[in-house]
Structure formats: C-alpha cells, structure tokens
Amino acid sequence: MMDALSASFAAQDLPCFHCGLPVPPGSTWSVRVADSTRAMCCPGCEAIARTIVDNGLADYYLSRDGYSANGAKTVLVPEELQLYDAPEVIRKYTTGCDAPASESASRDALFCVDGIRCGACVWLIERRLATVAGIETFNLNVATGKLHVRWNGDSCKPSDILLALREVGYLAYPFDAAIHDVHLQRAGKALFRQLFIAGLSMMQVMMYAVPVYLATDGTLEADMETLMRWASLLLTIPAVLYSAQPFFAGAWRDLRHRILGMDVPVALGIGAAFGGSVIATLSGSGDVYFDSVTMFIFLLLCSRYLEFLARKNASSALDKLQSALPAAATRLPMYPANRDPETVPATRLLEGDVLLVKPGEAIPADSVVLEGRTEIDLSLLTGESKPQARQPGDMLEGGAINASQPVVVRVTRAAVDSTLSRLVKLIERAGQQKPALSMWADKVAAWFVAALLLLALLVFCAWQWIDLARAWPIAIAVLVVSCPCALSLATPSALAAATDRLLRQGVLLLQPHVLETLHRTTHMVFDKTGTLTGGKPALRDVAILGTADRTVCLQIANALEASSAHPLAHALIEAACQESAHASTMFADKVKSMAGKGIEGRIDAARYRIGSAAYVEEITGIPLHDTPADDATSVYLGSEQGWLARFDIADQVRDDALEVIRHVQRLGKQVILLSGDGQGITTSIARELGIASAYGECLPEDKLRFVQELQGKGAIVAMVGDGINDAAVLRAADVSFAMGSGAALAQTHADAVLLAGRLSAVVDATRAASQTMAVIRQNLAWASLYNAIAIPAAAVGWLNPWLSGIGMSLSSAVVVVNALRLRRIRQPGVVVTSASDADALPHSVRASVSARIGA
Amino acid sequence: MEALYLLVPMSVIVVFFTIWLFFRASDSGQFDDLVGPAMRVLQDDDSVQQHAAAPVSSKKTKRSS
Numbered sequence: 057m058m059d060a061l062s063a064s065f066a067a068q069d070l071p072c073f074h075c076g077l078p079v080p081p082g083s084t085w086s087v088r089v090a091d092s093t094r095a096m097c098c099p100g101c102e103a104i105a106r107t108i109v110d111n112g113l114a115d116y117y118l119s120r121d122g123y124s125a126n127g128a129k130t131v132l133v134p135e136e137l138q139l140y141d142a143p144e145v146i147r148k149y150t151t152g153c154d155a156p157a158s159e160s161a162s163r164d165a166l167f168c169v170d171g172i173r174c175g176a177c178v179w180l181i182e183r184r185l186a187t188v189a190g191i192e193t194f195n196l197n198v199a200t201g202k203l204h205v206r207w208n209g210d211s212c213k214p215s216d217i218l219l220a221l222r223e224v225g226y227l228a229y230p231f232d233a234a235i236h237d238v239h240l241q242r243a244g245k246a247l248f249r250q251l252f253i254a255g256l257s258m259m260q261v262m263m264y265a266v267p268v269y270l271a272t273d274g275t276l277e278a279d280m281e282t283l284m285r286w287a288s289l290l291l292t293i294p295a296v297l298y299s300a301q302p303f304f305a306g307a308w309r310d311l312r313h314r315i316l317g318m319d320v321p322v323a324l325g326i327g328a329a330f331g332g333s334v335i336a337t338l339s340g341s342g343d344v345y346f347d348s349v350t351m352f353i354f355l356l357l358c359s360r361y362l363e364f365l366a367r368k369n370a371s372s373a374l375d376k377l378q379s380a381l382p383a384a385a386t387r388l389p390m391y392p393a394n395r396d397p398e399t400v401p402a403t404r405l406l407e408g409d410v411l412l413v414k415p416g417e418a419i420p421a422d423s424v425v426l427e428g429r430t431e432i433d434l435s436l437l438t439g440e441s442k443p444q445a446r447q448p449g450d451m452l453e454g455g456a457i458n459a460s461q462p463v464v465v466r467v468t469r470a471a472v473d474s475t476l477s478r479l480v481k482l483i484e485r486a487g488q489q490k491p492a493l494s495m496w497a498d499k500v501a502a503w504f505v506a507a508l509l510l511l512a513l514l515v516f517c518a519w520q521w522i523d524l525a526r527a528w529p530i531a532i533a534v535l536v537v538s539c540p541c542a543l544s545l546a547t548p549s550a551l552a553a554a555t556d557r558l559l560r561q562g563v564l565l566l567q568p569h570v571l572e573t574l575h576r577t578t579h580m581v582f583d584k585t586g587t588l589t590g591g592k593p594a595l596r597d598v599a600i601l602g603t604a605d606r607t608v609c610l611q612i613a614n615a616l617e618a619s620s621a622h623p624l625a626h627a628l629i630e631a632a633c634q635e636s637a638h639a640s641t642m643f644a645d646k647v648k649s650m651a652g653k654g655i656e657g658r659i660d661a662a663r664y665r666i667g668s669a670a671y672v673e674e675i676t677g678i679p680l681h682d683t684p685a686d687d688a689t690s691v692y693l694g695s696e697q698g699w700l701a702r703f704d705i706a707d708q709v710r711d712d713a714l715e716v717i718r719h720v721q722r723l724g725k726q727v728i729l730l731s732g733d734g735q736g737i738t739t740s741i742a743r744e745l746g747i748a749s750a751y752g753e754c755l756p757e758d759k760l761r762f763v764q765e766l767q768g769k770g771a772i773v774a775m776v777g778d779g780i781n782d783a784a785v786l787r788a789a790d791v792s793f794a795m796g797s798g799a800a801l802a803q804t805h806a807d808a809v810l811l812a813g814r815l816s817a818v819v820d821a822t823r824a825a826s827q828t829m830a831v832i833r834q835n836l837a838w839a840s841l842y843n844a845i846a847i848p849a850a851a852v853g854w855l856n857p858w859l860s861g862i863g864m865s866l867s868s869a870v871v872v873v874n875a876l877r878l879r880r881i882r883q884p885g886v887v888v889t890s891a892s893d894a895d896a897l898p899h900s901v902r903a904s905v906s907a908r909i910g911a
Numbered sequence: 912m913e914a915l916y917l918l919v920p921m922s923v924i925v926v927f928f929t930i931w932l933f934f935r936a937s938d939s940g941q942f943d944d945l946v947g948p949a950m951r952v953l954q955d956d957d958s959v960q961q962h963a964a965a966p967v968s969s970k971k972t973k974r975s976s
Contacts, residue, residue, distance in 0.1 A: 119954070175950030198947030249937055253930060260926050264919070280915060287919050291926055 072097035074105045074225070076123030089114055100127030104225040113183050113224070120176035127225055137215040137222075139401045140230060146214060162192055164206040165214065170227040172201055177226070184224045188216055200241075203228065247302070247364055251357045254299035257291050258350035264288045265347035285337045288346040295350045296330050299357060316505035317498075324509070325535035326353065329857055332528050343529065348858035352536060355865030362872045363549055385420035386412045391464065395643070409467045413458045414619055415649065421467045422454040428463035428647070432456045433783075459783070461649050462619035493572050493832065497547045508538050508847070515851045529857055533850040537860035538843055545868060546835030549875035554828040557879045561820045562796075567807040573791040574825040576772050580720050580818075581763060581785075583777035584731035584741060585624075585689075586795060587815065588717075589707035595631035596688055596706045601680075601699040609701040613693055615642040616657045616666045620649060624691055627705050651756060651781055654691075664695045672699070689733050709744060712816040717745045719819045726771075730759045732781055759785040776818055777806075793818060824878070831878055835871045842867045 072079050073087075073094035085096040087105040096102040104127040108116055140146070146163070172178065178198055185194050185205070190212025194205045205217055214230065221228040264284040268276065303326060306319030329345045329352075336342035385402045388395050391410040402420035405411070410426065413419055419432065431443035432452060443459045446452060452465055512534045519527035555565050565571070582588050598606050614632035617625035644657035644664070654667010656675070665675045672694040673680060680692070680699060688704040720727055729750035731738045738752030751762065763773050763785050775782070775789035786792040787805040794806035796813045810817045846863055849855050855863070936942070 175953055178947060178950050179954050196947065197944040198950060199944045245937070245942075248942065249934070252933060256926060256929060256933075260922065263922070277912075280912070283916065283919055287923050290923050294930060 070095055071123075072101055072126075073117075074101035074124050075126040077126060089117055098127060101225075103127065104223065107223040108180065108225075111184065111187065111224075113180055116176050116180045119179065121174050124177075124225055125171035125173065137218050139399075140214045140218065142401050162206055162208050164204065165230055167203040167205065167217070167221075167228045167230055169196070169201050169203050169221065170229075171225065172198060180224055181221065181226060184220050185217070188212065188220045191217065244364055247357070247361055250299040250301065251354070251361055254295045254350060254354040254357050257295040257299070258347075258354040260291050261288045261346050261350045264291075282337075282340065285344055285346075288344065289334060289337050292330065292333075292346045292350055295353050296326065300326050300353050302360065303353075303356070316502045316509070318501055318505065320505055321508055321512075321535045321538060322356065324512075325532055328528075328535065329532045332532070342525075345529070345532065345857045348532075348536075348856075348861050351858055352861035352865065355861060356868065359545075359865060359868035359872050362869065362876070363545065386414070388412055388464065405467050407467055407469060411465050411467065412462060412619065413452075413465055414462050415458055415460055417458055419452050419454055419456050419458060419465070422469040423452045423465040423467045425450050425452060426464045426466050428461050430461040430463045431459045433459045460651060462647065492569060493547050493551075497836075504538075504843075508535070511847070511851065519853070526853060530850065530853050532857045533853075533855050533860040534847060536857055537846045537850040537855055537864050545871045545875075546839055547832050549872050550828050550831045550835060550878060553875045553878040554824045558817075558821060558824050561817055561824075562811045562814055563793075563817045563821050563824075564809045564811050565807070566809065567791075570791055570807045570821070571825040571828045573772065573807075574774060574822055575829045577725055577774040577791060577822075579726040579728060579766055579771045580774045580776070581728045581730055581766075581789065582717075582747075583775075583779065583782050584729060584733055584738060585707060586778035587776050588713045588729070588741065588745065589709050594706065595627050595703055597704040599682070599702040599704070601682065601692075601701055602694075602697075604700050606701075609693055609703075611642050612659060612664055612700070613666055613691075613703065615644040615659055616647065616655050616664060618644065619647060620655060624689060624705055625655075628691070628703060662695050662697070664693065664700075666691060666693045668692065689737055709741060710815050712814060714745055716815050716819050717747060720822070721746070723822065725774075730754050730762060730785075732756075732779075756781040756784055760788055763788050776810075776815075793821070827878055831875055835874055838870060838874075839867070 070079065071077060073089065074096055077097045079085075079095045079097045083095075083097065085099060085102040086093050087096060087102055087109060088094070089105065089109055094105070096105060101124075104124075108114060169181065172181070178196060181196060181203075182194075185191055190208045190210070192206045192208060194203060196203050203221075207217065218228050264287050268281060268284060300323075303319050303322045306317060307323035310317035310320055326349060329349045332342070333344040333346050333349070336344050385400055385405055386397045387400050387405070388397055388410045390396055395412070397412060405421045411420065411423065415430070425446055425448050427448060429445070429447045431445050433443050433456060446463075451468070452458075452463075454469075512531050515534050516527050516531035519530050551568075551571060554571055558565060598609060600606065600609070604612075610628070610632040613628045617628050642659050644659050647655060647657040649655040650667070650671065653671040654665055656663065656665045658664070663675060665672045669680055669682075669690070669692050672692040675696055676694040676698050677696075678698055682702060688706040691703045691705060693700040693703070717727055726749070727747050729738060729742050729745075729747045731741075731750070731752050732754055733752055735752035738750050742748075742750030751758075754762070759782070763775065766773050767788075767790070772791075773789045775786055775792040776795075777786055777792070778795035782794075783805045786794060791808075792806040793808050793810055795815075796809055796811040808821065842863075846855070846860075846867075850860055
C-alpha cells in the first residue's frame with residue numbers, strides 16, 4: 057500500500073485508489089491524496105475520498121490494509137436520510153425521547169454499519185464521528201457492526217450522523233432493537249457462557265478422574281478417591297445446573313407438547329448419569345460418571361454453538377435489510393389544486409392526508425378512495441386470494457396491495473395504528489413456516505426417540521439378568537450414544553446455511569420450500585420484460601401516424617403514463633422529459649389502465665388511449681396500416697380523432713441472460729419464454745438466447761393457464777418474473793422468483809426475491825439447491841450409519857458412557873460442519889454481492905421485503 | 912500425597928472463583944466485541960478513545976427488555 061501511495065499517478069491503468077475497481081477509460085475523477093493525484097472510478101468514490109482528505113483524515117489511506125468499499129452505493133441522498141428525522145420514525149429506534157419535552161433530551165440509538173473491513177475503517181469512523189457536533193458518546197462494536205450513539209436532540213439529528221458516515225463511505229441504518237435479534241444475541245451470549253462453564257468444569261473434573269483411571273490396585277487410598285469424587289461432584293453441579301439448561305428446557309418443552317424431541321434422550325442421559333453418580337458418591341459404592349457427564353454437556357454445547365453461529369450469520373444479513381429506510385408514501389399536499397407529489401415516511405401520515413398509490417405499491421395506511429377505481433390484493437392480510445374491487449368512497453386497508461390502477465386516497469387513520477401493527481403480524485406469519493423436509497425429519501426423529509427409549513429400557517432389564525453392575529452404565533451409554541440430533545439437525549442446518557449463502561448472493565428466500573422444489577423443477581418459465589431484458593427499455597423511435605408532431609405526441613404519452621409503474625411507461629416519461637426543456641403542462645384525468653392492454657385518459661376534453669394496437673383501435677375506429685419493427689415493442693397512441701404515433705421501445709437483453717439460459721438448459725430443464733409483448737419481439741429475443749419455446753402476446757390469464765396446463769401434465773414449474781401481470785402466475789408456479797427491481801405485488805406472490813436484480817442469481821439458487829439436497833442426503837446417510845453401528849455396540853456393552861458421549865457429539869458436529877460447507881461460495885468469478893444491495897432497491901421494495909422477512 | 916487433601920479442595924475453590932470472575936467479565940461486556948480492541952490498539956493516537964463511551968452492553972440489555 058505504501059508503494060501505491062508513492063507511485064506516481066498514471067492515468068487509466070491504475071485501479072481506483074479508493075475501492076480498487078478498474079477506472080473506466082476516459083473518466084476524469086480524481087482526488088489529491090498525500091501530494092499526488094489519485095484516479096477514482098466513480099463520483100461516489102471521489103466524493104468520499106475528498107471528504108476524507110478535507111477532514112484531515114488522509115492517514116486512513118496509509119494504515120488501511122485493503123481497498124475500501126466502493127462508493128457508488130453511498131452516493132449521498134440527504135432527502136431520503138431526512139426520513140429518519142421525523143419524530144414518529146425516531147421514536148421507533150431511539151430511547152430517551154418518550155418524555156414530552158423530548159427535543160432537548162439526549163437520545164441513544166443503535167445503528168448497523170456496513171463495510172467495515174479493517175482497523176483503518178474503525179479509525180476513520182471514530183475520527184469522523186468525533187467531529188459531528190452534538191454527539192455525546194459513541195461506541196463501535198466491530199464484531200457485530202453495531203454503532204451505539206448518544207446524541208443531543210438539540211444540536212444533532214440522526215440524519216447528520218448517517219450522513220457523516222456516508223460521507224466517509226459507510227452505509228448505516230438505524231437498528232430497531234425492539235423487534236430485531238436482541239433475543240438471538242442474548243441467547244448467543246448465554247450459550248457462550250454455558251459453553252465456557254461446561255468446558256471449565258469438564259477440564260477440572262477430568263483432572264480428578266484421570267488418576268482414578270490410571271491407579272492400579274492399592275496405589276490410591278480410599279479416602280483420596282472419596283475426596284476426588286466429592287470434588288468432581290461439586291464441579292459437575294454448575295455444568296448440570298447451568299450449562300445443561302438448554303437440554304432440560306428443551307426436553308421439558310417437548311414433553312409438555314407431548315412430542316419426543318431430540319432433547320429428551322439427552323436430558324434423560326445427563327440426568328441418569330448424574331443421578332447415579334450422586335447416589336454412588338453419597339453411598340460410597342459403585343461407579344461415578346462425572347467426567348462423562350461434563351464432557352457430554354461440553355461437546356454437545358459445542359455443536360449447538362456451531363449451529364447457533366450458522367443461524368446468527370443468516371439473521372445478521374436479514375437485519376441489514378430490515379433496517380433499511382422506513383416505508384415511504386407519495387403524498388399530494390396541494391391536492392386538489394395541483395398534483396405535485398412529495399415523499400414522506402409512511403409513519404408520518406396523518407388523518408386527512410391525500411396520497412397517490414400506484415399500481416403494485418402497498419397501501420401505506422387505512423384510507424378511503426377519492427379518485428379512481430382499482431382492485432386491491434388482501435392476500436397477505438386476510439388470506440383472501442381474489443382481488444377486491446374498490447371505487448371512490450370505499451375503504452382501503454393499509455398493508456394491502458394496489459393491484460390494478462393508480463388511485464388517489466385520503467387517509468382515515470394515522471398509519472401508526474393500523475398498517476404497522478399489521479406489518480408486524482405479517483413478519484411473524486412469514487417466519488413461522490417450516491419446510492416439509494424439516495417437518496418430515498422431525499417426525500422421523502420423534503419415532504426414533506420413542507424407539508430409543510424403549511430400547512434403553514429393554515437393555516436395562518436384559519442386563520439386570522446378565523450383569524447387575526453393568527446395567528446402569530450400559531443403559532446410559534445407549535441413551536447418550538444415539539444421535540437423533542444428527543437426524544434432526546441434518547435438514548435444518550443445511551437449509552439455514554444455504555439460505556444464508558444465497559442471501560449473500562442476493563437471493564432472499566421467502567418461502568421455506570424453495571430449495572427443495574427448485575431441485576425437482578422440470579420447466580423454467582421466464583418473463584421477458586424486466587427479467588431476461590434489463591427492464592429499463594428506452595424509446596428508440598417515434599413513427600408519426602397522424603397530424604401531431606413528435607413533441608406533442610410525447611407530451612400526451614407522458615401525461616397518460618405519469619402515474620404508471622410499467623417499465624414501458626418509464627421509457628416514455630424519460631424520453632418526454634429529455635426532449636422538452638420545460639416541464640409538460642398537460643395533465644390527464646379519468647385515467648384508467650387495463651393490465652396488459654394500455655391506458656386511457658382525458659386531456660383537454662379529448663379521450664386518448666396508449667397501448668397495444670388492438671386496444672387503441674377500439675377508440676380510433678380506423679383500422680391500422682402499419683408494419684412495426686419486430687425487434688422492438690410498439691406502443692400506439694391514438695385519440696377519438698384517429699391514430700397519432702407509434703413508439704418503438706427496445707429493451708436490452710441482460711448481460712447474464714444467455715449464461716443463465718445455457719446453465720438451466722444444461723441441467724436438463726425446459727426453458728420457456730412467456731411475454732406480454734408482441735410475438736415478433738418475443739421470438740427474436742428467444743432466438744438470440746437459444747430458447748426453443750417462446751410465446752408472445754400473453755395476457756396474465758394466458759400465462760396462468762399455460763403454467764397450470766404444464767403442471768397438469770406433471771411438470772414442476774419454476775417461474776421468474778417481475779411485473780404486476782406476473783403476480784398470479786408467480787403464485788401458481790411451484791417455485792417462483794421475482795426481480796428485486798420489480799413490483800411489490802410480484803414480490804409478495806413470489807417464493808424468492810432476487811435482491812440484487814441479477815438474473816444469474818437464479819443460477820446461484822439452482823446450484824445452491826442441488827448442493828443443499830446433496831448435503832442433506834449425506835447428513836441423513838451419516839446419521840443412519842452412525843446410529844446403526846453405535847446403538848447396538850452400546851447395547852451389548854462395548855462402549856462406556858464417556859466414549860458414547862464423544863461419539864454422539866462428534867456425530868452432531870460432523871452433520872453441522874458438513875452443512876456449513878454450503879455457506880462457502882465455490883464459484884470463482886461470481887461477484888459476491890453483500891447485503892448492502894438492499895440500498896439499491898426502491899423504497900416500496902424494501903418496505904415489502906422487510907414486511908416479509910421473519911425475525 | 913497428604914498435600915492433595917489441601918490442594919484438591921483448593922482447586923475446587925479456584926474453579927468457583929474463576930467462574931465468578933468469568934461472569935463478572937462477561938456482564939461488563941468484555942466478550943461483546945472480540946475484534947475491535949485488537950484493531951484499535953495498533954493505532955498511534957488515542958484521542959478518540961477518550962471520547963468514546965464506556966461499554967454499553969448492560970444498558971443495551973436493559974433497553975430491550
């Protein structure tokens with residue numbers, strides 16, 4: 057790094073000085089650091105490096121031992137950060153502001169900080185925070201990435217703190233301690249303590265046990281042996297009473313629910329061995345097994361701790377997603393005078409506010425429709441799967457999703473009371489399901505345990521006949537050596553590890569069955585727009601069909617599409633904004649959109665339609681003589697007077713689409729392309745990507761019917777889509793993926809969300825699915841083999857209790873460690889995207905994503 | 912060998928003392944961040960350390976309950 061500092065500035069062949077990514081040719085971003093000019097790859101890195109230097113913190117570059125995180129994602133968005141300053145939002149994640157005169161009080165909050173890589177980062181963050189006025193104290197926990205700050209409400213706002221961190225290149229989110237993993241953290245701390253106590257106790261008890269084992273007859277006095285036994289007893293007490301708590305609690309919980317979980321034989325084994333040893337110590341005759349008890353507890357806690365670490369990693373990535381920006385709402389403060397929108401946090405909505413809710417968005421608060429007819433999707437709230445029609449005057453439930461038309465609504469109840477409480481319920485519901493495979497394993501384990509208890513009893517009775525003295529230790533050995541844990545751990549630990557790894561690759565699994573089903577999939581259906589293609593289509597050409605000129609046509613299109621969330625609408629709006637220097641003065645009212653067809657609206661008393669040729673023809677009444685380009689989507693514009701224009705909108709195929717299709721085909725799965733776009737463009741894209749079956753002009757019902765027919769023939773269908781029109785088919789498919797950049801409606805109906813918006817994440821998911829299934833099979837095979845050998849061996853008396861303890865703990869560890877292999881991403885060259893990609897998502901997505909994740 | 916009659920009970924006492932010490936350290940937040948202190952100790956100037964708060968883990972657990 058020092059060499060890099062002293063090296064002279066050579067324009068384009070050096071990587072970005074800040075983040076180490078290649079500098080694109082022709083870029084001019086640079087910052088003077090330590091007396092020489094350093095090239096930067098993007099304005100984000102440039103801004104961060106400049107702030108660091110300007111604050112006199114250039115030493116950071118001297119002491120860091122790796123490149124910094126790329127700055128592009130932390131590009132400053134002060135308006136968004138100000139959402140955190142709203143009193144209602146602050147209340148959610150801070151303490152110390154409950155008192156009425158709260159403004160001047162000092163508050164404290166926890167923030168998640170992303171991107172800490174080395175000691176220099178810690179130094180930089182602490183230096184920068186020390187210069188923020190109003191911060192009283194702060195404490196950065198590097199291991200967990202949590203920053204605890206106490207600040208003065210008068211002179212400092214949360215956004216100042218977040219902005220200060222962003223300026224030096226770190227993303228931070230408020231961490232809502234009330235909902236999130238406090239429970240998990242506390243459990244982890246307790247487990248760590250229990251592990252420590254058990255280890256300490258085991259080591260010390262072993263010190264007393266070894267001389268007894270080694271002693272030949274007569275070398276150890278009886279008094280000494282009694283003393284050692286009493287000492288062992290005393291030291292085993294903390295291990296049994298404190299460290300073994302999780303096993304006793306688990307066994308008690310299982311028995312109360314009348315099920316036989318894996319904790320039951322464990323608790324019985326510990327209890328029997330300890331009880332027997334205590335009796336032997338008190339009476340002064342018989343064998344003691346204190347060493348076996350402590351070792352068993354310690355080793356078992358070790359494998360528990362491993363499992364806990366795997367789970368914690370998975371949840372810490374989820375935390376970062378959950379702590380993303382508060383859900384936003386689009387408010388129309390001047391309504392009905394004009395419709396200038398502003399973005400406000402959903403928690404700040406008050407009774408009487410007027411909002412615009414676009415199709416695909418969640419309704420931020422309970423409200424009543426003022427304008428527009430729509431259908432809303434209540435499936436997440438009530439389970440009602442049929443969309444419900446709503447017209448002016450009807451109630452809209454907060455948390456439901458607007459499924460078809462943009463509507464203007466008036467809030468009837470402050471959001472705090474309704475939506476949020478419902479969202480919390482949603483989170484709980486989403487987190488409660490267990491995959492079928494896990495449930496199966498649990499059921500098998502319960503039978504296994506029942507059989508085991510019976511066997512232990514039989515063995516005990518049998519040995520009463522053969523050799524009375526050995527009956528007790530052998531029964532204990534049978535209880536301890538068996539490993540229902542391996543059976544019970546095999547599936548959940550593999551699934552947890554795979555879920556965690558996929559999250560780091562940008563795939564959020566919402567339903568528990570995804571990996572299982574994906575592995576069995578025979579057909580994979582792709583949507584085109586926004587899925588195989590970039591989803592950011594751009595206007596390529598305008599063909600004038602009537603008398604109006606290009607600018608007028610674009611302005612009309614802009615007015616009609618203004619409230620649509622469809623990607624084609626974005627392309628038109630963008631083109632209109634670019635072409636006319638001053639803002640458009642046209643407004644459309646009575647806007648009505650038909651899914652898959654187009655939009656109708658009234659501008660200056662004339663009715664216009666924009667959309668498919670057939671839809672527009674209904675209004676123009678004149679047949680169309682036009683040959684659209686077959687590699688672009690044609691959107692037609694017409695009024696009652698006749699045809700106006702044809703917009704050719706072309707969309708780029710995603711860079712990774714070809715690779716994804718090839719991969720899926722290599723796996724022997726059928727690839728099908730279903731698109732709402734014209735047959736011509738669909739076929740041309742399919743040809744480009746080597747897809748044999750492609751069907752264009754599919755309405756949502758057609759897609760649904762197509763998939764259901766496939767399923768009727770016994771196919772297991774995976775679906776990848778992004779739009780509102782895909783929602784139904786996403787739900788119908790056996791397993792479905794929604795693009796992270798797609799509509800909230802699509803995401804709530806999908807089984808998994810591709811957060812980073814990379815299509816190749818589908819490949820990651822299929823790869824993870826097959827690896828997971830392989831690991832589960834290995835684990836189950838190991839568990840069966842181990843139990844088949846060890847239990848008979850213990851029953852005939854070949855194993856003593858302490859050997860059994862080691863065997864059982866090792867078996868659990870093998871299973872967990874094998875599962876943890878899944879967390880490693882073996883594919884070289886695949887960009888591992890971190891959870892900070894959450895920041896690249898639009899608000900609505902993040903809100904709906906946060907709503908779906910179980911804690 | 913007679914020394915063992917003293918040493919074995921002493922070792923028991925030492926273990927219990929260790930347990931007590933460990934709980935105290937754990938309660939004070941010693942084990943909350945096992946990464947950061949190793950990084951900070953390598954930094955030359957300690958000016959920010961005086962600015963930073965004492966460990967707040969005990970407060971944190973209170974906050975959440």
